[in-house]
Amino acid sequence: MKQLRHNVIRAGLDALYFTGAHHVLRPILAGVGTIFMLHHVRPARDNLFQPNRHLEITPDFLREVLTHVRALDVDIVSMDEAHRRMCERDFSRRFACFTFDDGYRNNRDHALPVMRDHNAPFTVHVASDFADGTGRLWWEALERVVAKAGTIEIVRDGAVLRLDAHDAAAKQDAFNKTHDWLRSLGSDAEVQSEVSALCARHGVDDSAIARELCMSWDELKTFSADPLVGIGAHTVSHCNLARETEAGALREMRESRARIEDHLQRPAQHFAYPYGDKAAAAAREFAMAKELGFATAVTTRPGMIFAENAGHLTALPRISLNGNYQTTRF
Secondary structure, three states, X not given: OHHHHHHHHHHHHHHHHHHOHHHHHHHHHOOOEEEEEEOEEOOXXXXXXXXXXXXXEXXXXXXXXXXXXXXXXXXXXXXXXXXXXHHOOOOOOOEEEEXXXXXXXXHHHHHHHHHHHOOOOEEEEEOHHHHHXXXXXXXXXXXXXXXXXXXXXXXXXXXXXXXXXXXXXXHXXXXXXXXXXXXXXXXXXXXXHHHHHHHHHHOOOHHHHHHHHEOOHHHHHHHHOOOOEEEEEOOOOOOOHXXXXXXXXXXXXXXXXXXXXXXXXXXXXXXXXXXXXXXXXOHHHHHHHHHOOOOEEEEEEEOOEOHHHHHOOOOEEEEEOOHHHOOOOO
């Protein structure tokens, strides 16, 4: 189903491009700005099995996007400037923001040089447990488990489910089924427990992944000294806030900002909801971000920024720069 969905989206994007309909629709649908969402930026890998491919783009594709945005005469601005424009309803020029979630080291090694070449500011939303080196990136751990395994066993609805993982196609199916099952569990603690058990059975050290992939506080301090770099909050543990109690969700959001400000000695006024879809961030979470005083908070819900979004600054949509759609025409 996921592959079918990708194919339908690609066909729709092709239709828009080849008919030129996007030029006709731009005045209606382009809005006043765009907030782009990114995760990894790194050179392409040739692995046949890359279930988290949607979370990464290449430096070359990022460069193409920046060149295209500049060619459209769109201002590339910081989240601070986007906040100002929305608050003052200054929509005389269209703007674009670039936001990166989680705090990956490749944001420094591969994204920053490209952003510098275009003098483009950007914001990295940091999950503070990842910077501590203690967090669990369970989706990365799951990819490594399935990559190593010939079969995967999970217990779903009280029954043992044995999933074939002997080749790339089977691994993708096994990953999808396991991922969907994990997202259906009632708490993040359950997710981590199940993934850690899978890792233990298949010889994957899930405790080391954050240190391998994410910047430490010392690295973030040097990184954030660059005038193009802004640092935002992304909770402490990268939890699904909607599944937390109100007190727990507030603590995750408040402490995330406090740790960033303590370690980096700079304000963290902007927030990104982990997962950020309708099941992970909704009215309660939007109200919490406002109560805690965040200037903006971004979701993963797709959409352009319109003037009306100025009234909902803690529920802002983003456009994913998705690894499944890395072509210039898209």
